[in-house]
Amino acid sequence: MGFDLFSFIFIIFSWASFLSMKAEAEGIKSARLLDLLIRDYTVKSLDRDLRTGIVHTVTLPANFSGIKVDTVRFRCGSLHRYGAQVKEFHLGSGVIVQPCAERVMVVRQNLGYNWSSIYYANNDLSGYQLVSPILGLLAYNADSDLSYGSPFELGILAREKPIKIDFSNITKASNKTGNWPLCASFEGNGKVTLKKQVSPNVCVATKHGHFGLVMESPPPSLPVRKKISRWKLVVGSSVGAALGAFLLGLLLVAMFVKVKKKARMEELVRRAYEEEALQVSMVGHVRARTTPTI
Numbered sequence: 001m002g003f004d005l006f007s008f009i010f011i012i013f014s015w016a017s018f019l020s021m022k023a024e025a026e027g028i029k030s031a032r033l034l035d036l037l038i039r040d041y042t043v044k045s046l047d048r049d050l051r052t053g054i055v056h057t058v059t060l061p062a063n064f065s066g067i068k069v070d071t072v073r074f075r076c077g078s079l080h081r082y083g084a085q086v087k088e089f090h091l092g093s094g095v096i097v098q099p100c101a102e103r104v105m106v107v108r109q110n111l112g113y114n115w116s117s118i119y120y121a122n123n124d125l126s127g128y129q130l131v132s133p134i135l136g137l138l139a140y141n142a143d144s145d146l147s148y149g150s151p152f153e154l155g156i157l158a159r160e161k162p163i164k165i166d167f168s169n170i171t172k173a174s175n176k177t178g179n180w181p182l183c184a185s186f187e188g189n190g191k192v193t194l195k196k197q198v199s200p201n202v203c204v205a206t207k208h209g210h211f212g213l214v215m216e217s218p219p220p221s222l223p224v225r226k227k228i229s230r231w232k233l234v235v236g237s238s239v240g241a242a243l244g245a246f247l248l249g250l251l252l253v254a255m256f257v258k259v260k261k262k263a264r265m266e267e268l269v270r271r272a273y274e275e276e277a278l279q280v281s282m283v284g285h286v287r288a289r290t291t292p293t294i
Contacts, residue, residue, distance in 0.1 A: 031118050031210070032188070034111075037064075039140060040150065042071050042107055052103070053078075055086065066112035073142050076100035083161075088170070089137050092161030097154050102143050104154055109136030109210075110170065119210060123192045131173035131181050132213035135165060139208055155208060162204035165211050171201055173213060181213040 028034050042058045050056055050073060058069035070087055076097050083093040086108045097104045111118075116134040140151035156163070165183075173181045183203035185193040194214070198204050203211060 029118065029121075031122055031186075034115070034118060035109075035136070035138065038067070038069055038109060039107065039138075042069060042105075043151065046071070046105075053084075064115075066114045068110040068112070070108045071105055073103055073105050076102060076104055079104065086137070088135055088166045090164040090166070091156070092158065092163070094158070094160035095163070096157045096159065097139055098157060100141070100154055103141075105140045105142035105151065106156075107136070107138045107140065109134075109138070111136065116212065119186050119212070123186055123190050125184070125192060125214065127217055128182075128184075128194075128214040129217045130184075130212055131215050132167045132171040134186070134210050134212045135167070135170075136210045137163070137165075137205075137208045158206050162206055164198075165203045165205060166201065167203070167213050168201040171213050173201075173215060179215060181215045184212045184214045186210040186212070 028037070038058075038060070041060055041064075045058050046056065052073050052075060055070050055072045058071055060067055060069060072084070072086055074084060079091070079095060079097060081093060083091045083095060084106070085091075086106055087110075089108060111134040113130070113133055116130055119134050120130055137156065139154040139156050141154055142151060171181070180197060181201075182194045183197055185195070185205060186209060187193065188209075195203070201213070203213070205211060
């Protein structure tokens, strides 16, 4: 009995937790809120003995499906001297993390196409469409034990060598058409900066943030008229002409019948008047017989 009660309570708490996470995901409309949730899940998934410079894949709840997150810890001095490669982001030597006393936790986000719509909805991208998922590069303080409290955000500045972002393996745009996508940098205030690529599917940035590829939206397509073959046109014209001649013939016959009918009616009326006049004339000339007087 006790086991059954324990199982029932466990199921109730599991469902409550699932519904809570689902409501949490469905209620996310802000890119900033999404960043904070990803940060918290990243901190919870980290191992205290995580080695510096090793990329760690973060496991997110099922209601955040489509988002891929990786994180790596660096010493600020080593990152400045040697730079680093974090998935699609290449940080060259000379990169500065501000403020950073000793260690930094770099978080790379791939929001996928579904979650990237948050940035499309909250920024002015009228006339453009996303042709890549949004990639995010953020940094947080990692000096103290991350299991206590939430780390604060740091800034990444690349003044000497810009940060390179390679979209080659994740974009759905094709450069074979001659239309090159533009690099979009999403600012925190809803502003979007568009720049040309430095090479096919490669963009550059001078600081942390969120980035993507966009292209101009195609104009609405007009209905295409199918080209009619010549023989179909000839046959159609012939059939149309024959049908027109047939209808014209029917019209002429109808008019002829109507005229004949009208003439016949007029003839019948004329004859009726003549017969009536003849009868009146004959009555006027007939002498009535008289009876002789006795």
